Amino acid sequence: MKLKFIATGAMAIACASAAHAQSAGSFILGTGWLHFSPQDSSSEITVVSRGGSPINRSIPNTGASIGDSDTIGFTALYFVTDNIAVEGVMGVPPSFDIGGEGILAPYGKLGSAKQWSPTLLLKYYFMQAQSRLRPYLGIGVSRVWFSDAAITNQQFLANPLLGGPTSVDVESKWVPVFNGGFSFQVTDHWYAGLSISYLPLKTTATLTSTSATSVGNLTSVSKADIKLNPIVTYINVGYRF
Incomplete structure (x- = not known):
């Protein structure tokens, strides 16, 4: 009888552990720190047209660079099976x-x-659903677009290279995402994690400048191809519902 009681208790503990694991049907909401580190490079700026007339002339020894940035990230993760999950x-x-x-x-x-x-x-999550530490690999897709793009350096705007006030438009792209990381179960409901993603992103920036002349405004259009290829680090905490 004593052995039967011990065995029954052990089974109950195992079931309780499974109930609090990252298993099929688990839904986890998370938030954390996102760091973007572009591995950027740029083509030379090409003046495409001026006053509506095609030019297509590259300006030697010019280009653009993109700095690092940080922000707050939010995730929603659902386990389809014990090992396969989808995440937004x-x-x-x-x-x-x-x-x-x-x-x-x-x-x-x-x-x-x-x-x-x-x-x-x-x-895809490796190891068993009840494991506290679970590494994973992922693949996905991202829709990347830009807003509030603006050239604000007044000295640069006064340069004859552009010739006046300039607006910027950056091409939107669908890009693949390659992802890897791990999740660590802190309590029955709370998780901590780290992931690294790579996005092979190439886009085109279009600069439209307007300069005043004696016969009216003259519009110039210039372009530059930019490879961003950011590496994105995400440190997060999550809560399992």
Whole structure:
């Protein structure tokens, strides 16, 4: 009888542990710190047209750079099975500083832009559902677009290179996401985690400048291809419902 009682108790503890694990049907909401580190490079700025007439002339030794940025991230994770989960990721749009390269480097910060990149991931969790530490690998897709892009450096705007007030438009893109990390069960409901993602992102920035002439305003359009390829680090906490 005593052995039967001990065995029954052990089974109850095991079931309770399974009930509080990352198993099929588990839903976890999380938040944390997102750090974007672009591995950026840029083509030379090309003047596409001026006053409506095509030019297509590259300006030697010019380019743009993008700085690092931090923001708050939010995630919603659902376990389809004990090992397979889907996750949605969204952050407060971080603001990136745009700098100049080559002959534009002395101007320092040229402007800024905010990035939106909602992401959907399919993740595979290794080890058993009851394991406290679970590494994972994931793959997914992100829709990346930019808002509030602006050139704000007045010295740069006065340069004949652009010729006047300039607006910026950055092309939106669908990009793949490669993800890996681990999750650690702190209590029955609370989790902590770390993930690293890589987004192979290449986009085009279009600069539209307007300068005043004796016969009216003259519009110039310039473009630059920019590789961002950000590495995104996410340190988070989550609560299992």
